[in-house]
Amino acid sequence: YDGTAKAATVTTVPAGLTGVTITYNGLATLPSSAGTYAVVASLNNPNYTANNTNATLVITKKVINVSAQDQAKVYGDGDPNLDYVFSPALVAGDNFTGALSRMPGEAVGTYGITQHTLSLNANYTLNYTEATLSINKKTITVIANTQTKTYGDPNTNLSYSFSPSLATGDLFTGALATAPVVNVGTYTINQNTLALNSNYTLNFVGANLTVVKASLSIRANDQTKLFGAVNPSLTLSYNGFVLGETSAVLINQPIAATTATQNSAVGVYPITVTGAAAINYEINYVAGILTVGQNTQTITFAPLANKLSTDVVFALAATASSGLEVSYNSSDVSIARIINGNQVEILKAGTVTITASQAGNANYSSAVAVSQVLRINDNSAPVLAISSSKGNSISLGETTVLTASGANSYVWANANGIVSGQQTATLTVRPNATTVYTVTGSNAYGRTVTQSIEIKVTNVTDDVTKPTNILSPNGDGVNDLWVVENIELYPNNTVTIVDIAGRPVFKVKGYKNNWDATINGVQLSRGTYYYVVDFGVAGMKSKRGFITILR
DSSP: OOSSOOOOOOOOSSTTOOOEEEEETTBSSOOOSSEEEEEEEEEOOTTOOOOSOEEEEEEOOEEEEEEEOOEEEETTSOOOOOOEEEESOOOTTOOOBSOOEEOSOOSSEEEEEEOTTOBOOTTEEEEEEOEEEEEEOEEEEEEEOOEEEETTSOSOOOOEEEESOOOTTOOOBSOOEESOOOSSEEEEEEOTTOBOOTTEEEEEEOEEEEEEOEEEEEEEOOEEEETTSOOOOOOEEEEOOOTTOOGGGOSBOOEEEESOOTTOOSEEEEEEEEOOBOSSEEEEEEOEEEEEEOBOOOEEOOOOOOEETTOOOEEOOOEETTOOOOEEEESOTTTEEEETTTEEEEOSSEEEEEEEEOOOOSSBOOOOOEEEEEEEEOSSOOOOEEEETTTTEEETTOOEEEEEESSSEEEEOOOTTEEEOTTSSEEEEOOSSOEEEEEEEEOTTSOEEEEEEEEEEEOTTSOOOEEOOEEOOSSSSSSOSBOEETGGGOTTOEEEEEOTTSOEEEEEESOOSOBOSEETTEEOOSEEEEEEEEOOOTTOOOEEEEEEEOO
16 A cells, blocks of 8 residues: 555457456446455457456555654653654555553553554554653652740641642651750751652751740749748749749759848838759749738736735836837726836725736837736725524534625635535534534635634434335335435444344444445345444444345
8 A cells, every 4th residue: 555546457368459448346446545456357349258357456554663652750740742653654645543542540650651542544554562651759858947946845836848749639747856855955857757658759858946945933922020020931933834844953943032130120121032043944033022010019917916905005017028118007096096107006995907008119019908906905804703593502413504794705614514505604514513613704805804603512312313124225216225314413323234033244333324235245135134223422322123125
């Protein structure tokens, strides 16, 4: 095939015959396309019969060799044109149709370039030689940004810039980092885990992280104290420590000081702070204030001793804790008055209140006034009298009430037979012998005097006792003990109890109404027992009787 028409040639025997015509596949048109054509010769000559009139005409396809061209691109870029070369040249007017293509995929690698739809018309045979498209890694340059942070802040802003841009959908993974920050200083920012996928080559350009000092405020805490007190401990407060650090990280510990002393007057004094040093902190000092306030004062005023109306002038001796001078005043200057600042002049008997006070000064507040009662007694003593409700003579076992008069308070001395009222004006007594009773009376000012009365007791040898004769010791509170009424009037008594056979079961001197029908802790059997009470009084007969024990 070359694009031109092809004609068949005919040979006649005998040579030179005329009237010969040729057709190609039944057509008189000469063919030009590749193919096999049936060629038929016909003879228009009546004098001859044509033999061997059939033949073929073959137009072969033109062979074109197409070779794809190797290509390359960077990952993420668009595909280049898939070019090719071919030989020999095409027949004029003929052209390729379609195009080459490559195997699918966008990752870095090698992809075959295929013929795909590239073709020629039916007059050609196309021999295709494949090539490759290489996708190469994309180089990304990452430049870390220079950073500055304050000590203690996290490394949360380690940023970077990069070029060229990434392919759509691709992202960085990981992050930049520095060596652990220990102290203020400069730290290299390294790539750490920052990465791209395998389609990239990452070129990293580092930078520095500069760690600057954190701000630390050291404040002297305000303090107060009272005038004259020792200075309080000067304490400090810190604001700004990071990472859980405390003042222990300071190279030099701060020192708080004040110009105030124990004896500094009431007022305000600065508390300064100096001396601290730290590697990682910029220190700012804040002064405090020591406020010295007025101290309180107390007055010590001992109770005043009672005085007599005839006593001479005496001095008062109250003291203020401040050491300042105390002043005095009297509640009744007609009874006693203050002279010469701290002396008391007694004018008459009575009761007066002496008050000590101290007004204070710039360093001390006024003291709470303290008062003491001063009793000035009349020099005359009280006149006591004692009367008995039953006269000065009573029978044994009787009770009488003694009444004292003429004083403000009374105290009776211990004596026989006192029943009650020893600290009052009336004393109830039941003596078992003639007894003298003495009372001490005090007037309103403490002056005392004593007076006595004798109560005679008659019929001392008469029996006034009343023994019970029933004993039922069962714990019900009734007849649990054997009681001899008035036995206490005969303190020298002796009690003996025997059984029906005359054997002693109980004997005691000075019976106290406490026998419970036992002998050595063992209960006696029920029945009748007999008692003998010897009163221990000369000329007085013993008392005898029986006791019935019930159980």
